[in-house]
Amino acid sequence: MxxxxxxxxxxxxxxxxxxxxxxxxxxxxxxxxxxxxxxxxxxxxxxxxxxxxxxxxxxxxxxxxxxxxxxxxxxxxxxxxxxxxxxxxxxxxxxxxxxxxxxxxxxxxxxxxxxxxxxxxxxxxxxxxxxxxxxxxxxxxxxxxxxxxxxxxxxxxxxxxxxxxxxxxxRLVKSEPEVRALRKAAEITAEAHLAAMRDGQPGRREYQVQAEIEYAFRRRGGTGPGYGTIVAAGPNATILHYRASDAPLKDGEVCLVDAGAEYDFYTADVSRTFPISGSFTKAQRAAYEVVLDAQVKAIEEVKPGATLDAIHDATVRRLIEGMLALGLLRGTVDERLADKSYRKYYMHRTSHWLGMDVHDVGAYFLDGRPRPLVPGMVVTIEPGLYVPPDDAAAPEALRGVGIRIEDDVLVTAEGHENLTASTPKDPDEVEACCVR
Structure with missing residues (x-):
């Protein structure tokens, strides 16, 4: 330190x-x-x-x-x-x-x-x-x-x-030295995710990809992972807090990596999903683009005065629209919002505070109301879609597919700065990183 x-x-x-x-x-x-x-x-x-x-x-x-x-x-x-x-x-x-x-x-x-x-x-x-x-x-x-x-x-x-x-x-509002530490953690984390995409080929094991990630953390001066590294291949990607085990990476499936380096007591928190074969299938890409569109638009909404609740609500609506287009849900957006059936495929919040702890400290509500964002806060933006492998109601090509895309975003006086933007997430760029 x-x-x-x-x-x-x-x-x-x-x-x-x-x-x-x-x-x-x-x-x-x-x-x-x-x-x-x-x-x-x-x-x-x-x-x-x-x-x-x-x-x-x-x-x-x-x-x-x-x-x-x-x-x-x-x-x-x-x-x-x-x-x-x-x-x-x-x-x-x-x-x-x-x-x-x-x-x-x-x-x-x-x-x-x-x-x-x-x-x-x-x-x-x-x-x-x-x-x-x-x-x-x-x-x-x-x-x-x-x-x-x-x-x-x-x-x-x-x-x-x-x-x-x-x-x-x-602690909730970060000083410039704290932001510098988070930027460094983000820089180290970007290299680790690139290493995962390169290493995550068919036949590799989850723990081997984890080793590449955590080697990158230490090689670049991080103290290690800021939380338990998630490397989830195939259906394991539908388990939110899965820990890397010995499951093999299989051709035709996707691998979800949620990993962040800790540097000087501050941790990044980044999720990326990549195709193990090097190319997304048509169905996987369609689902991926639903999540990416929701994530990019949610990041655009991060600014002073916005609230995490409002960002989450807008993100849920976009994801429901995508679920309807993918054939995961039927009816209208308002109907699926009302009955909460979307939670079968998206069951977590879109954001949390980030800093010394991966789920960092600070009140989310003030006087019973969602807290407005102010410059210096750092939040995650992390929508996802998780289709259970045994979901007979889902299109067969999407069963067992889990996708999460997550970035770390600093609230600035002008709006926001994506601290982890250097970690590729455009589907074409992700495929290009998966050297096969």
């Missing part, structure tokens, strides 16, 4: 100011913990996004405490020369202050001992209750301890507030 002390300090100042405007208090942000995969082997560590956004510290265990008055406390693993031989260098208590800007820092082993005093008199505790059971229990103990000592002058926080009200609203 590229650590910029001034960037993270500016974020903390903004968070403190927003907390102060809401009555002050202290925000408690736990770091991620290392988790065992099996026996004594851990899963690859990935820092909690909120903690990374605020601190820039990419180490497990401990927490950050942000006060509305600007005080900033870190609990970190202490320096330990013997352990650092095995698992790498640590910032330690001194590094937490000198390099990461903490006004106070303590070893993580002192957390339970010191936390009551650090929360005493806070007024408001900004903490994400229900997210992590271990921390829920720890915070509960601290509150009970402070309440039990009220006659001695201890003052437990009087109210709890969700950090999302401040922190996630800040």
């Amino acid at each position: 590229t650590f910029d002390p001034s960037l993270h300090a500016a974020r903390r100042r903004e968070i403190a100011a927003r907390m102060a405007a809401e009555g002050g208090g202290v925000m408690l942000l736990p770091a991620a913990e290392e988790k065992l995969r099996n026996a004594d082997a851990e899963y690859l560590f990935r820092q909690d996004s909120d903690h990374a956004y605020v601190t820039g510290l990419d180490e497990p265990s401990g927490c950050a405490l942000l006060y509305a008055d600007g005080r900033y406390v870190l609990f970190v693993r202490p320096r330990d020369p013997e352990k650092e031989i095995w698992t790498g260098r640590r910032a330690g208590v001194e590094g937490a202050k000198a390099a990461y800007g903490a006004t106070e820092a303590y070893p993580v082993g002192e957390l339970d001992q010191r936390l009551p005093a650090l929360l005493d008199g806070a007024g408001t505790l900004w903490f994400s209750l229900g997210r992590e059971a271990t921390w829920d229990v720890r915070v509960g103990r601290v509150l009970c301890d402070l309440r039990s000592r009220a006659r001695a002058g201890a003052r437990a926080p009087l109210r709890m507030a969700d950090p999302a009200l401040v922190l996630h609203e800040l």
Whole structure:
């Protein structure tokens, strides 16, 4: 991770100011913990996004405490020369202050001992209750301890507030450094999708295509996939969150790839569908063009003041029109909207926020109404069609065909910028990329 002390300090100042405007208090942000995969082997560590956004510290265990008055406390693993031989260098208590800007820092082993005093008199505790059971229990103990000592002058926080009200609203609108990271993630992702199209020939296995994709991620400087890579060949493409397995890629079928590289904690999220033989069949191309037309028009609608709900509703209408033309549905658009029969072939939303998390943070509704887009937001646009392989009512040539086309779109003052436009999606260009 590229650590910029001034960037993270500016974020903390903004968070403190927003907390102060809401009555002050202290925000408690736990770091991620290392988790065992099996026996004594851990899963690859990935820092909690909120903690990374605020601190820039990419180490497990401990927490950050942000006060509305600007005080900033870190609990970190202490320096330990013997352990650092095995698992790498640590910032330690001194590094937490000198390099990461903490006004106070303590070893993580002192957390339970010191936390009551650090929360005493806070007024408001900004903490994400229900997210992590271990921390829920720890915070509960601290509150009970402070309440039990009220006659001695201890003052437990009087109210709890969700950090999302401040922190996630800040994360929702991306700064220029964040957009740069997303552009880089998009650039890496484009190369990975091209590698998938080249490698995805008849006889290859899904996991082999996945390997080509994730090799491209790492070769270009990404930290790996930002989420589980989807390589879905043939009927597997009709399973929305399918994970690459060992199914063979077969001539005459399509392969759906949903994959995004993570770079500097920010992830791309791109879906492309390509013909395994190198050429779409007539029926596959017709379905593909229905999805592409809906996707291109949806991207055109991304601009300040638009809402994701309105974009989704317009996209659904276009897809229904296409389903009627393809023979998947009968009747009128309004009839199929009313009975929701279109959901047999298109059952997910068109968009979601994108950033440090693939399904990024931020409220989708304000005061019960769909939230208007503003410059700096990044959204996905990802319509699809999925025809079950056993759907006897569908044209035979479309059974088992799944298509999704997805791009990452930045809302700008003038309208939008498609961050992932360099990944081919025109059907002729896609076929040209499938070198056979």
